[in-house]
Amino acid sequence: MSIEEEIEDLLDCAQSEERGARQYELTKKALQLANKTKDENIIFEVKIAHIESTTFYGKHDEALLNFVWCRNIFLKNMEEYSEFKHSLLWDYKWIINNLIENPQVSLEKLNEVLEDFADLSNKLNYSKRTARYLKFNFLKNVLNISEAAKFIDWQKIKRDSLSDCNACELDSLIDFYIDTNKYSLAKKKFNGLIKSQMSCISVPLTSYAYFLSYLIEEKDFETAEKYYEKCHKDIMKNPDFLNSQGLILIYLVAINDLSKALKWFEKQFTMTTIVSSIKDKMYFYIASELLFKKIKKEKAKKTITLKLKKNDVLSNNDNTWDINELISFFESKNIKTVASFNARNCNTGYTVIYERFKKLTGV
């Protein structure tokens, strides 16, 4: 079998796999082989596939590295690579969303990148809808809601092949309604989304997790439990859903189901060692901090045993941990990350979120 056939074989296998570790391993192997060929066309094609598998395995750093390479090549020879224009721009959307989740990337840089996306998509004859939708989501994510409202007109521009799926777009609007204190409208839209059976890989799965904390605030425990049951099994498998895994942990702490919460922490913690998104990691770390604070408060325990898979972040020989040490480990990281997001976003939005979760869980 030639090296090209082997690469094709690996990519075919990867395509038939679900997004996750196995798919990532396969495209990574394909890339190692592609690099050996030194054939720019082959490397380009494999990198495009690898960007997808790295993105959905939470390896945003690798996704970015490969995307930057592909973009360089594409810009230098748009004609030769024109068949990849859609794939490249689609990957670009993921890259932008990933960049927003890293507080070290400044607002100026993010705006510059969004402008670059708008220019490139315009040059390649796509409508302005996706560029404005990305800007809307960016502003929403950096918690600049009043500015985001100015870009909500993306809905009025005709859809094209670069547009997100209907479920994702509606989900983005639902977030926006919550952020603008239109919670009942958000709920109504979400119920509509569920009834219409619109779905994609992440929606409504992650939306269920997103609503959990609001349902607890409303004291609608019944719906919250229903949502938890609907989403937690599928969310736990995918490192790209680490943010939602954190929200589920917060829910379990908030309803005081500490044994389930601890088990969830033990199962999901290794995901934090895979995922490179600082924002996603922060959500899980905040949830972890609140879990141990609640255990300390409720059970008056000083130590705790944890069954953690081997990892580079938390490990000791006897699986026994000083709770205060765990709390201070997570708390110090959370304070630092929240501060860096606030500094980047020029607001105190993440402090508000952090405090809201503390209040919700009663610690």
Next chain:
Amino acid sequence: MKTSKNFQVNLSGMIDLLSNHLYSGPHVFLRELLQNSVDAIAANKKYSKNKGEIKIEIIHPKGANSTLMFEDNGIGLTIEEVHEFLSTIGQSSKRGDLEKSTNTFIGQFGIGLLSCFMVSEEIVVITKSAKSNSNCVEWRGKSDGTYTTKAIENEAKPGTKVFLTATNQSLEYFKLEFIEEQLNYFGVALPIDITISENNKSKKLKQKCAPWQIKSNSLSEEKLAYKEFGELIYEDVFFDVIPISFHNGKTQGALYINGQPSVISAKTSARVYIKNMLINESVEDLLPEWAFFIKAIINSEMLKPLASREGLYFDNNLKKLKEELSLSIQNYILDLGKNDKGKLEQLIRLHYRAIKAISAENEGLCKSLYRYLPFQTNFGILSFQEIKEIKNNQIQYIPSVDEFRQISRVALHNSSTIINAGYSFDLDLLKMIEIIDQEIILIEVNPMDFSNELEELSLDDRDASMAFYQLACEILDPFGISVDIKTFNPNDIPAIFIQNEISSFIRDVELTKEGSDGLFDSALNAHVSEKSEFAQACLYFNFKNELISKMIAMAKNKTKDKLIKETISIIYVQSLMMGFYPLGAKELKIFNHGILNLIQKVFQK
């Protein structure tokens, strides 16, 4: 108040739906006619001992009214049966109900004849039942849903003739070559004589007696029959043929092991006949996903076709068959392990990727096979048993091809046998073997760990090489590369470059930035700064190497520092090249500079 009403059926719409949308194309009308005839002949066995025959005649082959006559000497229909079965859409099992013998037929939907409306505006059927005192009946059906019948007085023998006149768009389906090809395709295994004629010239189709229809006296005879049949069908040569029989002999066939290596992503494919009639030549989900190196030919009386007869209905029989096929493959491999190790080794050599894929997921199979499975090591391809013996059960592996490449040459000379587990399935397989074989200890090696195994210098040698070390640091610090001097084999290697995954990521970032417009530099730097404290990259100079020891001595005497630095630069870049690492602009620059200076010095001398 509840009211009960019947559905309204648009008859012509229904006919259009069934004839034009149920099937994959108009060509299937021939299969449907063939199937009806086969069923009728099977049903007639009760009334006649005559051999079943099917005759096809093309009338006016070149004219606009190209007509096809499809005739069989089967059971035929009475006038009542014509009304009931030919003219009632959805009437099931026309002859099955009639004979209460569903096992004899596959024509169970009563819609096959409608497929003829894809190629003809009108279907004319002239039929005479084999039952006593039956008259000959003519039935004319039109695609608008209307039909007429009339009795015909003649002394015709029992059987059925179907006449179709081609529409303008369907003339191609009425050509001799096409009809012959289709009948051969679907009916190659039918034990019925089929004759086709045009312009008064007749020819009998060359049918092949399918191996499941032959009574073999021995397994080798049966294998040979299946082998010949498979080679004829697939026009390929196979490594081996495994005859199979399930459902108390009502499902028979063979598994064919490809004679050439197959790609992992290849779809498994089975050619399925139901009661000798081809249903589909590539049923995809019958064989297990991992059996991509195997083909199957199966004839079954137990499987049910879908309404279109182009696929299989998923029921318990199909489920059971899938399980049995999977087991048969595994048992075949296990059996080779016990009785024919030479052949097993050949099979593994040919299909090691597939066999590794199966073994990584199947504990039972892995248990029997793992000793024979080949792995790439720094000593070449070795079986697991060989590695186990060399390593005395301490199995070292590197999970990445790139990392393996970094140290394989040095490891070779340091007598460490290390498995390259970076290929598909190898790591999963090793983990499975670890569960099965309690004796072995699996040790993951990363290149940085391996570097610890390189021999340290004595204190005197350390002191002697300090000046060289400092010069090397001066050159390599700007590249983020640390320096060490150790002793290792082979002597002809002046240095090896070893880095961990994080360092490799950082190198890739630097190279990518070199070719970019800078838009993402700060974002990439953010990732680098987060990781850099964990990056490890080191150039290990070999104290035993002649060139290095000369340079160490020269450095100690503080002579020719410039020459030493240039040589260090060249050795650094050369180690990168030996490890197949892509070179950055800075690295190329120092390499070119160093080489040119050396050449200049040679000429100056």
